Amino acid sequence: MSLSLFLSKMGTNFNYVVAITLFTIGLYAVVAKNNLIKKFIGLNIMETSCFLLYISMGAVKGGRAPIWTEGMKKTTLFVNPIPQALILTGIVVAVSTTSLALSLMIKIYEHCGTLDAEKLKRMETE
């Protein structure tokens, strides 16, 4: 594939590129960061990337919000409402995961006095 074709494909699929880049950044933070809170921020970035992927997937150029109001024609363009509805659920899941993880971290800090993954691993083996 020539470079110009590659770049034009990247341009047209801009939203997917951004979503995958964010996903990878988040995954890097989860794997490589030592602090549990930073790990969790990485997880949140991954969640956001998934949401972006869904929402941009349902976008239609010039489309309006998918709400039926008086005086609208049947030919009016709408964005796809299904991904938005799905992501509403996804956000609820993400919020509950975050709150559970944060409360676990509070407990870990109370018990062990640190949030450093390396130190915690050492404590665990003792």
Add this chain to the structure above:
Amino acid sequence: MNIAHHFPVLLFVVPVAAAATLQIIGKIRREYCFYWATAAISICAFMSTVLVWKVYKTGPISYVVGGWERWFGIEIYFDHISACALLISALGLLIIIFSKQYIEKEIDERKIPVYYTLILLNLAGMLGFVITGDLFNIFVMMEILSLSGYALVAIGEEKIAQLAAFKYLVLGAVSSLAILMAIGFLYSITGSLNMREIALYLPKATSHTPVAIIAFALFVMGFSVKAALFPLHVWLPDAHAIAPTPVSALLSGLVVKIGVCGLLRILLIYRYTGGLIDVKPVLNIISWLAAITIVVGAFFAVFQDDIKMMLAYSTVSNIGYIFLGLSLVQTNALVGGINHIFNHAIIKVLLFMGAGAIIHQTGHRRLSDLHGIARKMPITTGCLSIGIVSIVGIPPTNGFVCKWLIAIGAMQAGKPLFAAALLFGALFIFAYYIKIINAAYFREPREEYKKMDEAPLTMLVPIIILAVACLVFGIGASIPLTFIKPVAKGLLSVTVR
């Protein structure tokens, strides 16, 4: 209005409603929580029995939530895989009965309503997962059961319980997001979320083959974390060993199987043969990983002194058997693999309950502290021994049937090396379970056990029921096979449903 028509959706609604109201019940009187949870799951067990009978008689049931058209609304599709619902609700009922006395001793009294709420939510998530026909619902149900699972691991009083739960949470959340992304990809190329519809459309999406490949890779990765396939099994031993024993039984017996069920659902979309992409190379990798999982899990289990840690590693090993059965693309192996989902659930719940009863009575969990326990708790140890014989795979118990089928399947698929790995794993399993039998039967009892009694009745009854089930499904092995054979046939057939 015929209430039986709504059983598929009620199967999920009843435990969720019971979980939501449980906190109020707990405020009135804490003892009622147990009865409330038992009643809810008993109703579920009844409903799933009716549904499984219907599936057996007339075939899969389709139910659309809210009365929408099938393609617009959320469809509940109760097929032969969904027959797991009966297993889940029956084992869930036994686990709740078992935990009545165990949990009062193990955790803080104020946490008891929370404990039953989480157990009910977990069971509801699993029931929803196996019955739904909607791909996004799969994600939602998986999150319900995973989140309640993380919280259940953290509920224990052990010092590092929260740390184990956090490890479980991070890996679990990453795998969930991989699955969410894969669902997004599939939706973008097929425009549907109904799994049966996707299965119809996917072979036609020939211009989007790379997207389908990436989605498949993400699905496999996500579900193998949930099911603890090597090398993604690291969270399992800690989480399962540290959680309170009924929770370990729930997680080890049922929750890890949900990952396998998810993979089955995905393979029904992608097809073994004749689908959009050729999944055989991926399955080949899975079968190698599965063989490594069998050996590594069994190997680590031998060196554990903690009885629950040992059982947790044994779960890793047995997940390897299931994945090996699924990935060999051979009828016998597939039937054996799916059968092992069913049989391992029964055996592992029995083993964890037996170990839990012993831990509850003695307060010790190291094998070296449990010498001569069989003389004081003959029934518990006897049932535990049936479980041990069963998991090693000695006839006439149910563990024998599936391992035999998988081994035959590996030979017929022309891959004797996998059969060798299987037998090697079984040998290791025998080596470490013989340690339990040796410690329990052939050592002198310790002084402090002189005045000890048999486990209380609420623990003994579930253990005895499960031990009998091990024997029944070993001798009457054809009972679960009536449901497994259609699944295997559907998976291997070329034509789309």
